[in-house]
Amino acid sequence: MKLGKFLLVCLLASAFAACSGADYTYRYKSDPDIKKLLTRKCTYPAARFIVFTDTHLFDRGLGLDSDGYIKNLHPSEMFNRDGQKVLPVALEEMKSIPADFVIICGDLTRQGERINHELMAKKLTVLTGRGKKVFVIPGNHDILIGHSFRYDSGTQVHTPNVTPEDFATIYAGCGYGEALSRDPSSLSYTAEPVKGLLLLALDSCRYRENVMDGHREDGGRFSGRTLAWIENRLIDAKKQNKAVIAFMHHGILEHFKNQSRSYPDFVLEDFERVSEMLAAYGVDIVFTGHYHAQSIVQRDFPDLGTTLFDIETGSFMNYPLPYRVCEISEDQILTVNSRFVSSIQKDGMDYISYAKMRNIESTTVMASDALKKFHVPDADIALVAPKIARAYVRHLGGDPVPADPSPNTEGLGLFGKLIMVLKGGLVTAWNTNLPPGLNHDIRINLDDGTVLR
DSSP states (O other): OOHHHHHHHHHHHHHHHHHHTTTOOOGGGTOHHHHHHTTOOOOOOOEEEEEEBOOOBOOGGGTTTSHHHHHTOOGGGTTHHHHTTHHHHHHHHHHTSOOSEEEEOSOOBSSOBHHHHHHHHHHTHHHHTTTOEEEEOOOTTSSSOTTOEEEETTEEEEOOBOOHHHHHHHTGGGTGGGOSEEOTTSSOEEEEEETTEEEEEEOOBOGGGOOTTSOOOOOBOOOHHHHHHHHHHHHHHHHTTOEEEEEESSBSSOSSTTHHHHSGGGBOTTHHHHHHHHHHTTOOEEEEOSSOOOEEEEEEETTTTEEEEEEEOOBTTSTTOEEEEEEEOTTSEEEEEEEEOOOOEETTEEHHHHHHHHHHHHHHHHHHHHHHTTTOOHHHHHHHHHHHHHHHHHHHHTOOOOSSOSOOOTTOOHHHHHHHHHHHHHHHHHTSOOTTOOSSOEEEETTTTEEEO
16 A cells, blocks of 8 residues: 555544544543542432434425335335324323423434424424423434435425534524533533433434435444533533433444444444443433334443433334333432323224334335345245344334244244344344343332332
């Protein structure tokens, strides 16, 4: 390699590391004054709030019922047209639920269409009009998407998307207008919805890497500058005796074994160090979305004497159509209850059952298509694909684990058994709940991180 080209590669690698935050040096690791500050325990004030995420709103006026939309649907979007009915019903339910504020963890729109963001901001006035503060953060489907389309008969035409600045303007009434602090390098911000409770809204998305009519970057990462901003806000919170809860789009922990290897775009890059930093500053709870699953996981940090919980909430585009109602009591108990939008009917069944059926169908199609690329015989595909689909949808729903989480290879030929040997670990992972083993309703003692059963 020529010297000039070698230097360019080194510079690019260095820039990537700085951008990714991989080389960021956390202050709490070495600063004695901060280490002393970490021992201060901040008391959570009583608060009640609602969490939902991944609404993927798409205005019917953009051609939701057109041949063009149907023609360009990805198999994973089989339920999306029906799913558009869920949000307004959920908002009607939420407006009557006593709550101080509402958190939305990103992917507000299908592909970042400006008209859909404007429509979402309007729909959220159902909640703000009832005195509930609403706080949003973007997801990987929300900003600078090169696939923002409206549809007509068999065609798709670009429709305006939004920039980061547009996003903050549109959602000025949903967090950005009352932010106490804004990160200059991202759309992260802080707010204080209840006196003594700091809300850390974290923008983990990489929309500046999106390409028009091309690549959409789905992975999550914090730059070094954003990590410095986050740590400074946590230091300030400690000094001001404010408890902190955080929310973001990407997972801050793995929700099944080896998720960061199987699905790296769904777990924050460098999540091990970032989650440790949050836990060091006393952040017990992070609310997330992105993977469309009802899943709660925890990570214990024995050296810190803390535990971090990643409470991921599913999507209105997938079974089981959930949202969460959370309450922090004065005795420092966080209660999380899941609710499901069940009042809609379709083809003689409730929408939750219908969504499950459609999700199994769509996942079976995708699994079948993937297996065909490996030249697996049709007979084996007919047996293997539904097993994969049921395991995946079980994870989405946070359903009880089967007695035997390992995949059953009975009746499979050689190719089918080989595939299950290669991919069976993922099926087993989906069929296994990580600690604490509760995905819907949970009570957590915020004083010591224990789960109350």
